Amino acid sequence: PYPVYAELRRSAPVCQVEPGGLWALTRFEDVAAAFKNPQVFSSAGVRTTTAPPWLGHNPFSESMIVMDPPHHMRLRTLVSRAWTPAAVNRLEPRIRSFAQVLAERLSPEREVDLVDAFAMPLPASVIGELFALDPTMTARYKRWSVDLSSVSGTTEKDTHRHDSIRATVREMEDYLSNVVAERRRHPQDDMVSDLVKTRVDGEALSDAEVMSFLFLLVVAGLETTVQLVSHSVRLLMEQPHLIARLRENPSQVGRFVEEVLRYEPSVHGLVRVTTKATEVSGVVIPEGARVALMIGSACRDGERFKDPDTFDMDREGVNNMPFGHGIHFCLGAPLARLEARVGLEVLLSRFTRFTPTGPVKWNTSLTVRGPLTMPLIPHA
Numbered sequence: 001p002y003p004v005y006a007e008l009r010r011s012a013p014v015c016q017v018e019p020g021g022l023w024a025l026t027r028f029e030d031v032a033a034a035f036k037n038p039q040v041f042s043s044a045g046v047r048t049t050t051a052p053p054w055l056g057h058n059p060f061s062e063s064m065i066v067m068d069p070p071h072h073m074r075l076r077t078l079v080s081r082a083w084t085p086a087a088v089n090r091l092e093p094r095i096r097s098f099a100q101v102l103a104e105r106l107s108p109e110r111e112v113d114l115v116d117a118f119a120m121p122l123p124a125s126v127i128g129e130l131f132a133l134d135p136t137m138t139a140r141y142k143r144w145s146v147d148l149s150s151v152s153g154t155t156e157k158d159t160h161r162h163d164s165i166r167a168t169v170r171e172m173e174d175y176l177s178n179v180v181a182e183r184r185r186h187p188q189d190d191m192v193s194d195l196v197k198t199r200v201d202g203e204a205l206s207d208a209e210v211m212s213f214l215f216l217l218v219v220a221g222l223e224t225t226v227q228l229v230s231h232s233v234r235l236l237m238e239q240p241h242l243i244a245r246l247r248e249n250p251s252q253v254g255r256f257v258e259e260v261l262r263y264e265p266s267v268h269g270l271v272r273v274t275t276k277a278t279e280v281s282g283v284v285i286p287e288g289a290r291v292a293l294m295i296g297s298a299c300r301d302g303e304r305f306k307d308p309d310t311f312d313m314d315r316e317g318v319n320n321m322p323f324g325h326g327i328h329f330c331l332g333a334p335l336a337r338l339e340a341r342v343g344l345e346v347l348l349s350r351f352t353r354f355t356p357t358g359p360v361k362w363n364t365s366l367t368v369r370g371p372l373t374m375p376l377i378p379h380a
Ligand code: HEM
Pocket: 043, 064, 065, 066, 076, 216, 217, 220, 221, 222, 224, 225, 228, 265, 266, 267, 270, 322, 323, 324, 325, 327, 328, 329, 330, 331, 332, 333, 335, 336
């Protein structure tokens, strides 16, 4: 039930977690208001977290996620033209076939790490598809996603990791810049072609902007979705009666996924930097402060959700907070929802029960929270 969040919401909803350091907002209303105010709660201020100095060249420099208005708006509008609901829906048959291949490899009554065998490869394959990755690249691409997702958790002191991550970034850049150039010459029916073609008022995306967006997809779209799928299966193990209900009513899987998003949001906190002193619920936060907007706590706020610590897939209404709020609202939300829904539909069509065979190992990140490994036995 996250007692620390509950205590903070009750007694110190706007607090500085350590003297001279990070601040945290924990109430739903305060978190939502901060997301809605990018003029004061800036995303550009956190650029160095996504690309620390040891990385040298910054592959995310033109990413919308580290931009404030007005630059953010230009990029987001251009990308949104290529990233349409129709383009996402077009992926459903591919997602289903990836999920089926993975699920067929899971043997009934045999122990498996669900993260490694299903939750990770499913979104990884989808992003590979978006990159127009050729199938011979699968093994290399696995290393790309692992290395790139580990950038923010790697410190200046972990020098043994730096060379390998820098080499990965160079390799990805070489590969992706070839794909972008190739699609400029010969557009095909895929997302990279849509990105290079997109025009708004005569403006287009530069190669650097297309590349930054492709890099961003790995960071923003992989681990988050891995955790959504893992949390879903973990919660099904804890509440096996839901498996029977969902097997009987597959059309309710989407509703189940919504409650997983609220109950265990993949992203627990996102940091902003204040551009000037500002007052939140009577507390003054100084200029230049790093402020964590705690989505994980907002989603358990009893002022907003009745019985917030109860998992209840029959809740009314949609809660978009797990995907952020305001101008940076997750561009991948429809895709993430689709991947989780289809992935679970496929798993539930094949298995009736999952029993844990060991403890779930959790990651320790403040941003993306979820299982690293989840050993279990699926039963037919
Ligand atoms: C932004 C969550 C999956 C692409 C965000 C933000 C959140 C989020 C909270 C806001 C960041 C901010 O305000 O600083 C999630 C969760 C996911 C998920 C919980 C899965 C369960 C995906 C997927 C993609 C994606 C699958 C694409 C393949 C993006 C992009 C942004 C973003 C491009 C930046 C939007 C902007 O800055 O305007 N996501 N995400 N996400 N997400 Fe997701």
